[in-house]
Amino acid sequence: MAPVPPQQRLEKLIEVNRLISSTLALPDLLETIMENGRQLFDVEGCSLLTVEPETGDLLFHTIEGGSDDLRQTRLKAGQGIVGWVVSQKQPVVVNDVSRDARFYSGIDRQVGFTTRSILCVPMCYRGKVLGAIEAINSRSPLGFQEEDLHLLEAIASQAAVALHNAQTLESVLLEKEAYRQELGNQFRTIIGNSPAMQRVLDVAQRVARTKSTVLLRGESGTGKEVFARAIHNWSPRPKNLLWW
Ligand SMILES: Nc1ncnc2c1ncn2[C@@H]1O[C@H](COP(=O)(O)OP(=O)(O)OP(=O)(O)O)[C@@H](O)[C@H]1O
Ligand SMILES: [Mg+2]
Incomplete structure (x- = not known):
């Protein structure tokens, strides 16, 4: 040109x-x-x-x-x-x-x-x-x-x-995209109403209120990550950043 x-x-x-x-x-x-x-x-x-x-x-x-x-x-x-x-x-x-x-x-x-x-x-x-x-x-x-x-x-x-x-x-x-994904992960709810799942949920909610360390075990894809996030969210930690 x-x-x-x-x-x-x-x-x-x-x-x-x-x-x-x-x-x-x-x-x-x-x-x-x-x-x-x-x-x-x-x-x-x-x-x-x-x-x-x-x-x-x-x-x-x-x-x-x-x-x-x-x-x-x-x-x-x-x-x-x-x-x-x-x-x-x-x-x-x-x-x-x-x-x-x-x-x-x-x-x-x-x-x-x-x-x-x-x-x-x-x-x-x-x-x-x-x-x-x-x-x-x-x-x-x-x-x-x-x-x-x-x-x-x-x-x-x-x-x-x-x-x-x-x-x-x-x-x-x-x-913004990273936050959006993170939020999506946080609000992913746990699916499952079998008695076995109810027992795990009960233990998870109880342990979330304590300062105890939690070890999650299970085969790949069984929801360890989902539970880890849920336990964190049920604990006082998300609201109190000074805990870390
Ligand atoms: N009980 C559940 N309720 C809702 N979603 C679930 C459940 N279990 C597994 N998933 C879904 O299945 C996929 C795999 O779950 P997750 O990442 O928690 O597995 P994992 O146990 O951490 O596996 P890995 O050992 O491979 O890391 C995710 O997309 C998760 O959302
Ligand atoms: Mg995992």
């Missing part, structure tokens, strides 16, 4: 920002940033990386215009130009990567691509780097210019807020 002419860049930037801030689901958001952000630049490729909180690794989420799918690929913290951008919280323009010692050529080898120039900016939210966006191989004879950098920074700052919101929403939804 042809990039927008320079005089329409501002208009397009506003549209991109509007799209980014109205996209809530994380995968859709990443795609929106890539697809629309890219139209502002005359480049061969564009990619977005996010920082994996546990490891600090950089994960490629999506790539536009690259020769292969990089979605499973990751970079170690600090690796490559993008690693530098994230660790230094600074944008960078490199119009000839072959002269830049920070450049990591492993990704090119993996996907059979030749990176010549990189424009990369961090996505920061409240002082924390959530990831970075990079534009690759400028088609302009002058390479990446100062103006391109400012434009990508404008997109990245908006993208960072939206990314933070989408990540927060995703984790809240996951937590």
Whole structure:
């Protein structure tokens, strides 16, 4: 797709920002940033990386215009130009990567691509780097210019807020699902009215009121877990967290 002419860049930037801030689901958001952000630049490729909180690794989420799918690929913290951008919280323009010692050529080898120039900016939210966006191989004879950098920074700052919101929403939804399942388990009632089951229920309810340790035995699937939860719920413990 042809990039927008320079005089329409501002208009397009506003549209991109509007799209980014109205996209809530994380995968859709990443795609929106890539697809629309890219139209502002005359480049061969564009990619977005996010920082994996546990490891600090950089994960490629999506790539536009690259020769292969990089979605499973990751970079170690600090690796490559993008690693530098994230660790230094600074944008960078490199119009000839072959002269830049920070450049990591492993990704090119993996996907059979030749990176010549990189424009990369961090996505920061409240002082924390959530990831970075990079534009690759400028088609302009002058390479990446100062103006391109400012434009990508404008997109990245908006993208960072939206990314933070989408990540927060995703984790809240996951937590909500876990609670929902847990609640379902807690309120699962015990089925069975045979005399044998009545005796077990009676013992379970009596023991639940004591501080005694309970050992539940029985074949797989006979309801040990159901009884364990029921005993806990009948005991004073669910209401008095200090007991633990
Ligand atoms: N008396 C019962 N009343 C209601 N549901 C039961 C009863 N017994 C078993 N179930 C159901 O059967 C399934 C297996 O029960 P549970 O997980 O308690 O088995 P378990 O004894 O802990 O098995 P395992 O030894 O394999 O862990 C659950 O879905 C549970 O809801
Ligand atoms: Mg069990």
